[in-house]
Amino acid sequence: MMLDFVNNWWYEEPSRPNRKAVLVTGCDSGLGLAMAKKLEKVGFIVIAACLSPLSDGYKELNTKKIRASRMRTVLLDITQDESVEKCRKDVDRILATLNLSGIWCLINNAGVLVYGDIDWTPMDRCKEMIDINLKGTLRVTKVFLDQLIANRGRLIFVTSIAHSLPLPGCSIYSATKSSLEVIAESLRFSLAPHGVKVIAIRPGDYTKVTNILSKLDTDSNHMWHHMDQDKRDVYADIFYRFYKGARKNFGLISHKSFEKSSFFSKIQHAVTSRQPKSVYAPAFYWYWFLTSFFRIIPRFPRVKLFMLLRDLTVGTTLAKNIIDDYKTVLVTNCDYGLGLTVAKELYSMGLTVIAACSSAHSNGFKYLNSSVWNRRRMMTVIMDPTSDESVNQGVHRVNKILKGRRLDRISCIVNVPDISSQCDLKDSTWSQIEYFLEESFISLIRVTKAFLDHVRENQGRVIILDLATSSDNEYFDKASNSAIEAFSEGLQIELSTFKVKVCLIRSSSYDVSSESAKNSVNAKKFNLLEFTKMCLSPLKRRSRFLIDILAKFYGLIFDEKLSHSSNLIKDISNAVTAHSPPSVYKSFYYYKQFFPRTLLRVLNYLLE
Secondary structure: OOHHHHHHHHHHHHHHOOOOOEEEOOOOOOOHHHHHHHHHOOEEEEEEOOOOOOOHHHHOOOHHHHHOOOOEEOOOOOOOOHHHHHHHHHHHHHHHHHOOOOOOOEEEOOOOOOOOOOOOOOHHHHHHHHHHHHHHHHHHHHHHHHHHHOOOOOEEOOOOOOOOOOOOOHHHHHHHHHHHHHHHHHHHHHHHHHHOOOEEEEOOOOHHHOOOOOOOOHHHHHHHOOOOHHHHHHHHHHHHHHHHHHHHHOOOOOOOOOOOOHHHHHHHHHHHHOOOOOOOOOHHHHHHHHHHHHOOOOOEEEEHHHEEEEEHHHOOOOOOOOOOOOOEEOOOOOOOOOHHHHHHHHOOOOEEEEEEOOOOHHHHHHHHHOOOOOOOEEEEEEEOOOOOHHHHHHHHHHHHHHHOOOOOOOOOEEEEEOOOOOOOOOOOOOOHHHHHHHHHHHHHEEEEEEEEHHHHOOOOOOEEEEEEOOOOOOHHHHHHHHHHHHHHHHHOOOOOOOOOOEEEEOOOOOOOOOHHHHHHHOOOOOOOOHHHHHHHHOHHHHHHHHHHHHHHHHHHOOOOOOOOOOOHHHHHHHHHHHHOOOOOEEEOOOHHHHHHHHHHHHHHHHHO
């Protein structure tokens, strides 16, 4: 009986909502509006942030009856710095009238879904999803983080139960939500010493009670009109069947109302419980079991099953024979280090390589343009993956090179990431965070979309490198890795219709010399020992022993050198040349990833 009392007090006793302010974003409709009204009824002071004063949610929350209660509204466009700063001032003004020092809870709910394959979704719509779902959420979190720390409050991210599922047509959406999941997990470690609880809420299918797909017809018409005639000829039947199936099947398993679902109870428990769970999934139990099952099974059978479902929905195209000889390969970020090494290795194997460099002044560009190379098999172009204009110019230059040398279209893209910078949420400026997201994830989407016509026509392949990190801290590397993995899995399913292979190569943190690292936005390296000392500070007696053990492994985790004989280079070569390459390569030793992650998880559990 005593144990039951302690359990109920520790895990279930709600925190008192009196004199506590909650900021909820995306309250124009759907989940945000429902959460704001529910939390106001519970007793919290709710500040509902809406995008437009003309939205139904803003009008409803500004009625006389609701305005007289504990509900306040502000206007917020999370994609604009000026709007976020103005919202911060409005929130401070509202709280000052209530004699409150800051918000106690922030619920990042604002999000958008543009449903469609990556090949026919315009780049501006892809960037819209990233700007709102990922960058906008981080922008708001960074601005209000000091108030949450000061009040030892609560930070909640609304993600999706499909964050780890390769749903057809949701590649970018799943990638952004997957990235938020990892950011929430990382912040859970770093904010634990400050008493801030970080929670991820994964809603199920609420299509019928939200407006997440209200623009499905508008978006599909917009995509069709932005296609050129060649792409329309390729996608005509698929595009029609795809959106016909979407209109028919979306919402098939949706909740019909919030009241009849577990959504309200999960939200209330997450906000009010003394010890909330790290993750909540308000969905049907069988839906939760199904998604959990798909997360457990390996990627290969999972992707094959979704490919089958896609074929049954939209059918397959008339496929040409699979090309065995990949004559022309495009390698990105060849200015230095990894990209330069990959280009030289593929050239030595007899392939024709087009090396894309960001600058004509880089050592890699000068070296690859020297006389030691056969100019018919080693060619260079200037293409900065972080710029739309530069990538478009790069496509034009590549087409000109191929036409001038009478070469086939590009059959393989090797996306090499730029690993020169790192950043964190608290210490880095917003421009540094934005630059990191641009170079690590958005540039991958930009380059892949630009050359997808080449790969699709040749039934080639897309090689994506994912340089995995060895930590669970708040650095954004792991979030970028998670987004890349979700994107590659969704892309693999979408391009399976054209027999295009997508290979993800996961690698450990190689020591790659980088000339841009000297001038990077934030070249600060993650120090595993210093982070461990911070985590172990409450355990002073035993911290020295654990730190000594960790120090012995520290050199083993990050000391792997890049060479032509490394596992990474071998895997890249196999992915480019093999007739049937696996969809995932793992070019690291498992202990190098498992040990630090497991240790930090245990430390987080002990500190909580």
